[in-house]
Amino acid sequence: MAVIKMQQINICALRTKRKAIMEALQRRGAVEISPLEYEGEVFAKEETSQQQALFTKSSATSSKAYEIMCRYFPEKSSMLDMFKGRDQLSADEYYKNVERTKEIMRDAANVIALDKSMSEKKADIAKYEYQIESLVPWKSLDISMRFKGTDSTAAFIGTLPEPLTYEQILLELSEQQPDLCPFELELINTTKDMTCIFALCRAEFREMLEDALKKIGYASPAVVSKYTPAERIKTLNERIDKLKNEIAEAEEEIKKYESKRDLFKFMEDYFLMRADKYSELEKLVNTKHTFFMRGYVPEKNAVALKRYLSEKFDAVVELADIPENQEIPIMLDNNPLARPVESVLETYSMPKRFEFDPTGIMAIFYYIFFGMMFSDAGYGLVMAIACGIAILKFKNMEEGLKKSVKMFFFCGVSTTFWGLMYGSFFGDAVTVIGKTFFNADWQFPALWFDPIQGTNSMTLLMFCFLFGIIHIFVGLGISGYMSIKNGKPLDAVYDVLSWYLLVGGGILALLSMDMLKSMTGFTLPPIFLTIGGICAAVGALIILLFSGRGSSPVKRFLKGIYGVYGVTSYLSDILSYSRLLALGLATGVIAQVFNQIGSMFGGGIVGAILFTIVFLIGHTLNIGINALGAYVHTNRLQFVEFFGKFYEGGGEKFAPFKIKTKHYNIKEDI
Amino acid sequence: MDNLGIVFGLLGAALATFLAGTGSAIGVGKAGVAASGVLAEDPSKFGKVLIFQLLPATQGIYGLLVAFLILSKIGVLGGDPNISATKGLLYLAASLPIAFAGLFSAIHQGNCSVAGIGTISKKPDQFGKAILLPAMVETYAILALLISMLAVFNIPGLNL
Structure with a gap:
């Protein structure tokens, strides 16, 4: 129910301890370091953008190697993975992996190089295959396609745009040039969109025949070689086979790195952490042998942190209260029931330092209003049970997601409550099932009243x-x-x-x-x-x-x-607030509509099967659309009607220097 | 022309469904186009843009809801189809709020969703705020739904 009190922490220590202190702070994640301004010539800030770039690049390299390995050894994944959170990694494993950095990064570079050569080779194969394809029609030509004639003859090897017969070509040529020189024409091949020809005439008529041929659409072939087409195709095929072998070898080579896949993943995280650390280093000021750091720390952690730093690193640590006129980064503290709703407050705005933290009061209304709008005991149970299982089953769930899941758990409980009050359990499913299949008059009584009646x-x-x-x-x-x-x-x-x-x-x-x-x-x-x-x-x-x-x-x-x-x-x-009624009714009536559609097929086994299908699809749809509606409009009632009366917000969220990784969560004790 | 009542009633149900449904189709369509654009750049935003696309979908469902209520009250889905012309007209009138407010609010909510999709494509952390703005438009569809529903619930009880 409150904004947590922060203290200013000033740390001064020997430079030789800087790395160790920074790492300790990163692991504890309790301090937000603020940039220190320096004066005079004694102090210097460290420029670390180069190192940061280097680490970011290494992280990207490992990430790429990991992706490549995933292509050959995909990780098992399922819909539920989003709840799983990051894998846990113990301190021992962490240090063991860090010691292998050089070796792993060399392997990552190897994998990337292998992958690159493979894709280059694949591009070469595609190129050769294209050449073969354009040479195939010329296969029966027994001379090189570069042949232009002898001393006394001129030869033309090329294509005409349509499938033509020998007679048609002669006819067209004579139409274009009635007094054409004598020449020899040979049809090499005819495909459905071109004709491959070989023409020969005496050297002095070269230009005349060329003109005539060009007029009927003669073009030189795109791919030529000094060997005959058949020979060339054979060489190309040999080259392709060789490349394919090499690719297979490279693939085998890459597969040898199977055990390294997870290590590449680790390295991505490791270098991200180091890049983070170096970007924080820019906020410190250094002398030749010492460094100073200033930051915010929650009061409850302050003393323990001070003792830890001074005992372990011989650092001078000073804690100070922050003047009242100064803003502080905001961290909220609430009871377990209200804590999940903090994220809703956060999407609006964090409170300022001395502002009232409305989370606790908002939580009560939040759960009540959500329940009134979703208002079905069946839906509420589905939601609460699903969220409950997710919380119990996935212990490592990310903190933010866990908050949301918990919030929807409480919303589900409230929905169940309101569903019981309104007498709605999957709409009027109980009555409909009783009437359709058992010819009985079953009722699901409302504890308060059924809003649809009268x-x-x-x-x-x-x-x-x-x-x-x-x-x-x-x-x-x-x-x-x-x-x-x-x-x-x-x-x-x-x-x-x-x-x-x-x-x-x-x-x-x-x-x-x-x-x-x-x-x-x-x-x-x-x-x-x-x-x-x-x-x-x-x-x-x-x-x-x-x-x-x-x-x-x-x-x-x-x-x-x-x-x-x-x-x-x-x-x-x-x-x-009439939306509380409107959306509540909408949930109930849409549920009834689906029940009614389901019951239209009558009783019996076929009816029961069809009813089940309609029931499952219909209610899933209704849960989806109405849960979204209830969520959005509960937020609206809080943000517009409620916050509009008193809340200003505009605080900055407490963002401590901590381990931000993608894949692994490194356990505290390292 | 004895059964004019049911004709008017059915007309009301049809109006509620097709006008509100048309609005939602336009709104969801527009938002869908924008959402695909974002997905082309960043497929990981699928979940978020899908919610934005679904926001204008509710009006069509509200229309369906009112239509279904009318159908069951006028006896088309079984029961007594003999209702007076006056009551038929009353049902027709009752369908108008959700029909028209649904049509226009869905179209404009769609426009708003498109803008919201633009917002989260650049600032994914502003999801909470971006989703609230299209939801403001929906308020008027909800108010219309409320009036349509209250009217349909209470028409059978009128002594006419």
Whole structure:
């Protein structure tokens, strides 16, 4: 329920101990190091971007080697892996692996080189195959395709664009050039989109024949060689075979590194950690033999850390309180029920240093509202059990995910509660199954009432507004509490009490009028109209007079009017809580729709099978879409209606220097 | 023309389904196009963009919901199909809020989702905030759904 108190920690130690101290701090993850400004010539900052780049590169190398190994030895993965978290690694294993750094990195480089040569060879094979493909039509040509003729003859080897016969070519040529020189023509091959020809004439007619051929679309072949096509194809095939062998060998070579796959993974993490460490090093200042560091540490860890550092590293550690006018990084502390909702608060904004941490109060409303909107005992059970199993089964789940899963566990419990209150268990599944398959009249009784029946929906709407009013008033109350705590009790009267009077009085007055009788089913005695009216009037007057305080009289009056106009926003805020009813009804009715569709196939075994199928698909869909709706709109009610009344936020989250890895979680004790 | 009641009622159910459904189809379609664009760059964001794409899908479901309620009240799904023309028209009127608010809110929620997908493609950590903005648009579909549902629940009880 609170923002944790931070202390400033100043550490001074010998430079020779710097590496060890930094590593210890990284493993403990309790200190956020702040950049220190230095003065004078004695102190120097260290520029580490080069080392950082080097480590990042090594990390990328290992990552790539790991990916390559995964291609040959894929890791088993399943849908549930996202819950698994990082693997645990003990201190012993960590140090053993670190000692092998050189060897592992050499292997990683080897793997990458092998992989690179393999892909180059594959590219060569593709190139040769293309050449073979374009040489195949020329296979029966028994001279080199570069042959241009002898001293006294001119030869043309090339293609014409369409499949043509000998006669057609002669005909076309004579059409283009009626007085063509004598020549010899040979058809090498005809495919479905070209004709390969060989033409020969006397040397002096070379240009004439070339012109004529070009006019009918003659082109030289793309691939030529000094050998005959058949020979060339044979050589190319030999080369391809050789390359394929080499690739197979390289693959075998890579496979020898199977045992190194996980070590490459480790190295990726290891170098990431080192890069992190060096980027933090830039924040320190150094003298020739010592270094200084300043940071924030949560008060509860401070003394233990101080003792640890001074005993183990002979460091001088100084703890200091932080002046009140200075902001600190924010870390929250809440009871186990509220802690999961911290992440919701975080998506909005962290509180400032002395601001009220609303997580605890928000958690109560969060679970209630989520349950009201999801509102089905069956769905709630599914959700709570699924989340419960996930928490129990995956001990190493990442902290952030664990928070969310826990939150949905509590939401599921609340959903079950509201489902029981409304008498909804997978919609009206109990009744439908009883009627369809057993011809019996089964009921799943509601503990409170079934909102779908008769005018119950109106009653529930009233309760939704009531919850809304409570929610908003609690928000206002926190605002008042903050004002009093900050020593401005009058602000609490002007900005909070006034609204309590205006909104509360207005509601009392409304309830005692006949207008709302049809909705609520009751009216308060007329005396409440008077009381409510007076309260509202007093509240409105306070707002009119004081909401513009601190401005010039004219401006103050206008601001006062605008302040009273703000009552419309309270009206829309309260009406906004009708979504509690609407989404709750939507879940229930959609569930009923699927049950009804399922029961349309009648009883019997076939009916039961079809019912089960419709039931599973339909309710899965409904859970998905309505859980999303309930989550989003619960957030909205908190962020807009609730936080709007008091919360400012804008704090920076406490981001300690710690081990940030992708694959392994290294255990504390190293 | 004795059974005009059921005709009006069915018309109401049809309007609720097809107008709200059209809106959702447009909204989900737009968001889907944007989501595919993000996936081309970064497939790991699939889960997040999928949620954004699904946000405008709810209006179609609300329309279906109201339509289904009307169908069961006017007796199309079994029961007594003899309802008066007045009641039929009342059902038609009851379907209009979700039909039109559904149509337009889904389209605009779709636009908003597209922008939200843009936000998380650049700043994935702002997911919580980005998802809240399209949800604001949905408020009006929910209000319309509420009125449509309350009306449909209470029409059979009217003495007409």
